Amino acid sequence: MKYVVLVPDGCADEPFDGLDGRTPLEVAKMPNLSALAAKSLVGRAAVIPDGLPPGSDVGNLSILGYDPNEFHTGRAPIEAAAMGVHLDPDEVAYRCNLVTVGTDGTMVDFAAGHLLSEQSAPIIAALNAALGNGREGVTFHAGVEYRHLLVVPREWADAECTPPHDLTGRHAVLPHGPASDRLIKLMDASRAVVAEAAGEVGSTATQIWLWGQGVRPVLPRFTDRFGVEGRLTSAVDLVRGLGVLSGIEVMDVAGATAGFDNDYGAQRDACVESLADRDFFLLHVEATDEAGHQQNAAAKVESLEAWDSEIIGPLLGTLGNFGAFRMLVLPDHATPLRLGTHTSDPVPYLYFDSQRPGAGGLYTEAGVADAPIVPGHQLMSLMIGGAPGST
Ligand SMILES: [Zn+2]
Known part of the structure; x- marks a missing residue:
């Protein structure tokens, strides 16, 4: 059969x-x-x-x-599996979009103008150099176009996050819940890094947006x-x-x-x-x-x-x-x-x-x-x- x-x-x-x-x-x-x-x-x-x-x-x-x-358990750990990114049981994966948020806080584009992977790779590398590379368990993984991954310790998991494509044209809703402070801090810190790296590759990305988190499903x-x-x-x-x-x-x-x-x-x-x-x-x-x-x-x-x-x-x-x-x-x-x-x-x-x-x-x-x-x-x-x- x-x-x-x-x-x-x-x-x-x-x-x-x-x-x-x-x-x-x-x-x-x-x-x-x-x-x-x-x-x-x-x-x-x-x-x-x-x-x-x-x-x-x-x-x-x-x-x-x-x-x-x-x-x-979430969409990000499934994408991690597709990307060949291993998740330990004490880690959680977040989807990390490169997005364009206006100065007034509006989610202008959840895909940052659908930038090319060749443009996003140096941006993710810059984010790792400044904020990741395993420091405090934080690592960025470059994916395709605007779709990337963030791996962090499991205690970062407890937050409610809004997918950026549900915010298009609206004032961006920040994460809330017990772990939201850490997430917001990292998203805020990403702005200066993304601004500089995006400028060099001619992309409209302004920052990262974290959502879709989960531990590795069994x-x-x-x-x-x-x-x-x-x-x-x-x-x-x-x-x-x-x-x-x-x-x-x-x-x-x-x-x-x-x-x-x-x-x-x-x-x-x-x-x-x-x-x-x-x-x-x-x-x-x-x-x-x-x-x-x-x-x-x-x-x-x-x-x-x-x-x-x-x-x-x-x-x-x-x-x-x-x-x-x-x-x-x-x-x-x-x-x-x-x-x-x-x-x-x-x-x-x-x-x-x-x-x-x-x-x-x-x-x-x-x-x-x-x-x-x-x-x-x-x-x-x-x-x-x-x-x-x-x-
Ligand atoms: Zn579908």
Whole structure:
């Protein structure tokens, strides 16, 4: 038996004025997905449990079959795993954005003009020289573009922090809670260092912004939990980090990006290649989420259509060569165009078993609106154990 999970990040949506009151899943021409849905079980999954932030870290933990209530510690330690940064049990990792904050305290840009990694690396090096490099247990780790990591002692963990992308255009809300003094002190101290280093590389970054903290999560190996070995492809650190932490091998696929230029065919080919010797594969594409954030309806529809023509159609034509297979399609959260950010709403899922066709339905938000809500993390055992109620 082969198991394939397809994750169009943030693809679930709401009726949108710019699409004549329809959702991207309703508008996109997806003949392969429609045909598959007609012989699948479709329903609604709560991938973001109540009380947890609607992030890709939480949603993808659910998709991989780990209850986020039990296993989620924060997003930064998952990114640390993807970056190859080791966390000791007495350490905590923070996401460290380079951001642009105006002189009046407004969060102008959570991504500091999407500076290039070549620009951010010397800024992070300067921060380490001035404030980090292990002094008092504080170390900065350079990541990609505006996304970096701070590792500090565990007693720095207890604070409530606001993600900078939720503050865009608003007065920046500083951390609060027992550890907030330390965080604010470091963020304040970063300004002089960032100002000088950013000036030299022509970046608009003004300071660091700390959020998303957590200690290293302990995930039982995916293989021990579900009895299959697998690989995944994703251009996103959070998904790659979950692979590292759960023992799912992360494939590097040339052309896989987090943007609209993603090479869907290359990721599909990686899936087919991997299934030759491993039974499980997860294929994640970021583009639908990025389109949601940019409130770009055309790009969201286009990405779904690429999923259909370049991934779902060809895969359905190929997977039968391996024998019986099961497939799960679902996003890790909704990213409605109207809002430009993630929500915690349940998302539509599709479960297909080549040996036991389901009752069939429509894979759209409205198509599953009356279905009972299943906890997202249960779908993996449903797929690998076989769905008792799949007819
Ligand atoms: Zn996501």
